[in-house]
Amino acid sequence: MTKILIHICCAPCAIYPLKKLKEKDNDVQGFWYNPGIYPDWEYQRRLRCLKAYAGREKIKVIYEYKKQESHFGSTEEEKCLNCYQLRLDKTANVAREGGFDLFTTTLLISPYQKHELIREIGEKAGRKMGVDFLYTDFRNGYREGITQAREMKLYHQRYCGCARSIRERVESKEKGTKAQELIADSYLAHCF
Ligand code: SF4
Structure with a gap:
C-alpha cells in the first residue's frame, strides 16, 4: 500500500483528490499548512470546516498552525511562487519525516x-x-468536488487566501456584487 501525504488548502478542494487517491487503495493522510490565509477569522473558518469534514469522513489530518501575516512578494508571480513553495517544501519535509x-x-x-x-x-x-511529488491533474473533478461540498454544506471561500487575493477578487468580475460582502467586513478596513 502506498503511503501518500496530501497538502490540503481547504475542505471543498480536498473532496475529489481524496476520493481519487483512495480509489487506488492508497493510505492517504491530509496535511493542513496554509500560513498566508488572511484575516485570522477566515483562517479559522477554513480550518474549522476541514476539521468538521475530516471528522465526519474519518480522514487523518496533520495540522501545522503557523501563521504568516506579511505578503509573499512584490509581483503576482513572485507572491504565488513563494506561497506555493512555502507550503510544498513543508509538506515534502513532513512526508519525509513521516515515512510517506x-x-x-x-x-x-x-x-x-x-x-x-x-x-x-x-x-x-x-x-x-x-520524497517524490505525486503530480495529478485533478482539475476535471473541480465541479464534482464543489457540488459535493455544497451538498455537504461546507464553507467555500470566495478568494484564494492572502490579503492581496481579496483585493484582486474585489477588483475582478464580482465587483459590485458578492465582493461588497467581503469589503464590508470590518477586518478589511485594516487591509489596505
Ligand atoms: S493568491 Fe493564493 S497562492 Fe497566491 S499568494 Fe495569495 S494565497 Fe498564495
Missing part, C-alpha cells in the same frame, strides 16, 4: 491556481527533500 512514499496537494484541483507552477514547485520540493 509520495506527497501531493489539493491546489492541483483549482482551475484558478497557477497549475504548472505548482507542479514545478512540487517536483522541486520533492527533489530537495528526497
Whole structure:
C-alpha cells in the first residue's frame, strides 16, 4: 500500500483528490499548512470546516498552525511562487519525516491556481527533500468536488487566501456584487 501525504488548502478542494487517491487503495493522510490565509477569522473558518469534514469522513489530518501575516512578494508571480513553495517544501519535509512514499496537494484541483507552477514547485520540493511529488491533474473533478461540498454544506471561500487575493477578487468580475460582502467586513478596513 502506498503511503501518500496530501497538502490540503481547504475542505471543498480536498473532496475529489481524496476520493481519487483512495480509489487506488492508497493510505492517504491530509496535511493542513496554509500560513498566508488572511484575516485570522477566515483562517479559522477554513480550518474549522476541514476539521468538521475530516471528522465526519474519518480522514487523518496533520495540522501545522503557523501563521504568516506579511505578503509573499512584490509581483503576482513572485507572491504565488513563494506561497506555493512555502507550503510544498513543508509538506515534502513532513512526508519525509513521516515515512510517506509520495506527497501531493489539493491546489492541483483549482482551475484558478497557477497549475504548472505548482507542479514545478512540487517536483522541486520533492527533489530537495528526497520524497517524490505525486503530480495529478485533478482539475476535471473541480465541479464534482464543489457540488459535493455544497451538498455537504461546507464553507467555500470566495478568494484564494492572502490579503492581496481579496483585493484582486474585489477588483475582478464580482465587483459590485458578492465582493461588497467581503469589503464590508470590518477586518478589511485594516487591509489596505
Ligand atoms: S493568491 Fe493564493 S497562492 Fe497566491 S499568494 Fe495569495 S494565497 Fe498564495
